[in-house]
């Protein structure tokens with residue numbers, strides 16, 4: 008058991024939970040222990056996992072909020088530590104690595120500031136990936152790009168045609184929720200977040216009403232939930248699982264049997280990627296959580312500190328593994 012979990016366990020021994028899936032509730036350790044049997048710690052199982060990774064090509068996928076940076080009240084200051092940045096940089100040197108986030112691609116790049124990894128923003132609806140010259144792509148929604156080092160890249164934005172409607176929805180939401188204290192509407196380019204972490208309980212139902220009334224004008228748009236956030240997404244069949252597949256494909260690893268994706272994430276939108284890994288029976292899915300949760304993920308990590316430790320283990324394993 009990792010140190011953060013031991014410390015938390017000691018200081019929460021008597022806590023009893025009231026609502027099972029509220030991220031802010033105290034931990035019920037009786038159920039966490041039994042939950043861990045189904046979703047064991049990726050730190051505890053590291054040796055076993057790497058045994059299964061021998062002779063395979065590891066590809067790393069990371070969510071941002073709650074995975075690389077701790078959850079904080081103000082989304083604009085959800086910075087990752089320099090230590091975490093250095094570790095992710097090292098991971099990017101060892102394995103093809105991508106960040107797949109609900110944030111806009113530009114915003115997550117501002118937070119992460121690494122040039123040796125790939126980025127998919129807007130829950131995967133805005134991907135910057137390597138250009139595969141040999142592959143004939145459907146060029147719809149694609150644009151070519153070049154990075155600072157002159158590498159040829161491709162940008163894939165499958166929800167492009169909804170951009171103006173997304174902006175309209177955002178404007179209406181801002182107008183309609185302006186009177187509610189603590190609401191924050193975040194522009195994630197191809198989707199948007201309505202944050203209610205700082206909204207008082209009494210105002211939650213009126214916020215919900217306002218959001219619903221805006222969406223009545225755009226009934227085809229999707230409403231999903233994350234941690235103290237409502238997410239509004241365009242009506243396309245595309246999520247973090249599709250983004251994972253797209254990135255593997257762009258890396259030339261889409262149809263390879265010896266590829267082993269490792270996906271680490273903490274929120275409901277990461278379940279699409281976990282579910283894909285589960286369905287394909289290929290790769291490791293790791294949920295970051297300090298509370299028991301329904302999940303498709305096979306393994307777990309307690310918090311961002313354990314994520315950093317796991318990533319460090321991975322890079323150390325790479326440096327001593329015979330294949331490298």
Ligand SMILES: O=P(O)(O)OC[C@H]1O[C@H](O[C@H]2O[C@H](CO)[C@@H](O)[C@H](O)[C@H]2O)[C@H](O)[C@@H](O)[C@@H]1O
Pocket residue numbers: 070071072073077078079080081082085107108109110193195199200202204233234235236238274276
């Ligand atoms: O896919 P992710 O990278 O996990 O993005 C999901 C949402 O993350 C952010 O919100 C969450 O983190 C904030 C900062 O810690 C926190 O204040 C908020 O309550 C959380 O829901 C981001 O701001 C959202 O736009 C993303 O949809």
